[in-house]
Amino acid sequence: MALYRKYRPQTFEEVVGQSHVTEILTKALDNQMISHAYLFAGPKGSGKTSCARIFAKGLNCETGITSKPCNECESCRLINEGHSLDVIEIDAASNRGVDEIRELRERVKYRPAQSRYKVYIIDEAHMLTREAFNALLKTLEEPPEYVVFVLATTDPQKIPPTVLSRCQRFRFKKLTSDEVFQILENVCRSEGFSYQQEALELIAEVSDGAVRDALNLLEQISVVDEGKVSIKTARFLLNVVEDEVILDLLKTAFEDMDKAVERLAQLMESGVEAMELFRTMKSLVRRSVFKNKPWPRDVALEMFKMLESYNFIMERTEFPAVAMVALLSELRSEADLGIPKGGESVPLSQKNADKEKTAVAEKLQEPAAETKKGKKDSNQKREALTDDVEAETVKEEKESESDEQVTDAAATPVTAVGEDSSQDATGLESWIENVRSEYVPLYVVLREGKARIEGERLILSFPGLLHMYRRFMELPQVQKVLHNYGHFKVELQTEAEEKDESVLEIFKQVFPEAQIEEVKNN
Ligand SMILES: [Zn+2]
Numbered sequence: 001m002a003l004y005r006k007y008r009p010q011t012f013e014e015v016v017g018q019s020h021v022t023e024i025l026t027k028a029l030d031n032q033m034i035s036h037a038y039l040f041a042g043p044k045g046s047g048k049t050s051c052a053r054i055f056a057k058g059l060n061c062e063t064g065i066t067s068k069p070c071n072e073c074e075s076c077r078l079i080n081e082g083h084s085l086d087v088i089e090i091d092a093a094s095n096r097g098v099d100e101i102r103e104l105r106e107r108v109k110y111r112p113a114q115s116r117y118k119v120y121i122i123d124e125a126h127m128l129t130r131e132a133f134n135a136l137l138k139t140l141e142e143p144p145e146y147v148v149f150v151l152a153t154t155d156p157q158k159i160p161p162t163v164l165s166r167c168q169r170f171r172f173k174k175l176t177s178d179e180v181f182q183i184l185e186n187v188c189r190s191e192g193f194s195y196q197q198e199a200l201e202l203i204a205e206v207s208d209g210a211v212r213d214a215l216n217l218l219e220q221i222s223v224v225d226e227g228k229v230s231i232k233t234a235r236f237l238l239n240v241v242e243d244e245v246i247l248d249l250l251k252t253a254f255e256d257m258d259k260a261v262e263r264l265a266q267l268m269e270s271g272v273e274a275m276e277l278f279r280t281m282k283s284l285v286r287r288s289v290f291k292n293k294p295w296p297r298d299v300a301l302e303m304f305k306m307l308e309s310y311n312f313i314m315e316r317t318e319f320p321a322v323a324m325v326a327l328l329s330e331l332r333s334e335a336d337l338g339i340p341k342g343g344e345s346v347p348l349s350q351k352n353a354d355k356e357k358t359a360v361a362e363k364l365q366e367p368a369a370e371t372k373k374g375k376k377d378s379n380q381k382r383e384a385l386t387d388d389v390e391a392e393t394v395k396e397e398k399e400s401e402s403d404e405q406v407t408d409a410a411a412t413p414v415t416a417v418g419e420d421s422s423q424d425a426t427g428l429e430s431w432i433e434n435v436r437s438e439y440v441p442l443y444v445v446l447r448e449g450k451a452r453i454e455g456e457r458l459i460l461s462f463p464g465l466l467h468m469y470r471r472f473m474e475l476p477q478v479q480k481v482l483h484n485y486g487h488f489k490v491e492l493q494t495e496a497e498e499k500d501e502s503v504l505e506i507f508k509q510v511f512p513e514a515q516i517e518e519v520k521n522n
Helices: 019-030 048-060 074-081 098-107 130-141 177-191 197-206 211-224 231-238 243-255 257-269 274-291 297-309 311-316 320-333 348-364 373-385 391-402 425-438 440-448 466-473 476-484 503-510 517-521
Strands: 037-041 087-091 118-123 147-153 168-171 338-341 344-347 452-454 457-462 489-494
Touching: 019 048, 019 168, 037 048, 048 074, 048 087, 048 118, 048 147, 087 098, 098 130, 130 147, 177 197, 177 211, 197 211, 197 231, 197 274, 211 231, 243 257, 243 274, 243 320, 257 274, 257 320, 274 297, 274 311, 274 320, 297 311, 297 320, 311 320, 311 440, 311 466, 320 440, 425 440, 425 476, 440 457, 440 466, 440 476, 457 466, 466 476, 466 489
Parallel strands: 037 147, 037 168, 087 118, 118 147, 457 489
Antiparallel strands: 338 344, 452 457
16 A cells, blocks of 8 residues: 555544644534535645545544544444545546536435435545536535535635635645654654655655655655665655765855856756755755754854745746855855865854955955954955955945944945946946845846846846746845835836846856856866
């Protein structure tokens, strides 16, 4: 028997992560307050049909209506096996339910054959046709007292309001990877699988809250591994990037950003997806939070926060590779981050601080006497981000920082965004570069959108998905950065061409200094 069937929860206590639902259903059964229609809405694999079956068992258990069905009586067993005459499961996705619902309208007139209630569980209910919904509605308007409907759906918006209003509604939440991990661990113990923790973490991460997917994966791996669940096989089957690749990439980024861009381009050309790199990086950093290695816990936490702030952009951007470059350069610029070196952790701030400080000091032609940590970090950050920064620029920013009241943003000449700058490409360039030090995701979007300024308008053009970019531009942190530079009216435009611009082309735009030509010829 497939693992996901074998370990389907049989009682409300066994349902993971949905106590807000199971508590109410438990009370309803214990107090015998039964409605005629329920809507279970939530992501796939979150336990909607399992809960519907437990509820049906609770209604029909031979021990009486109960929140704790015995799972032993004839009725419970038949429901568990899917053979009960009175618990009818309809998959609306298979033929959109037309015949079933027509039949249902006929059959609903007859009392249950063996039990108290006739329970109709309609899976993927949003897939029902309009005719099927109309037929269902007729039944819902005057339901026989022995009929209970449970509509399960991943997409409640597609259910007609007339049907919705007759249902008691429950929202199932997407399981966290920790919750999926717990389930996987329990199954491994029951099955006697020996497992590597990393393997279960990886499965939990990629299954994205869907328990069924997670258990199917676990089963595949255990078959290949003959009763073991190893990270090696998990990675092999999932075709994911090895941790070493990520460690190498980060190490390179900390040492030399140009090389890191080359390395990234090589990886992408060999078929690795940026999103996959991002996911592996997150998983590695998360593990580091628990294990205290390869990075110390506090460092890993800082890194994790930064990675989390990239979720939005990574999931939506058309150019995830560019976002990866931005992420790497931002990680690199975090002066407090450590990089693993020969097994022990060396804080990056110590490793690079002196070098960076000297570089800045040389450019400023003044003693490297920094007292305030904040200022030092700030300068390092700029130094790290702009590989060949003009001494004048640094000096200017340095001066503005000497006054604690003046923010970096205020120090930016307002003309950079005014009417004059619309003809002034360098003004816009330096403005965008400043945004880079404030909020890298916005920087990436400005680059992607080929930002230009006309009068008071900031115009961005994208190949599509304007609604997504609009939502991004409305984020509070984005608004804050924009306000720092003046009041724009942001305009988004569609731009059909250049959609399949190669990753390398974009790299070249963002990092013109990177030596990409050689990589291309490899
Ligand atoms: Zn029973």
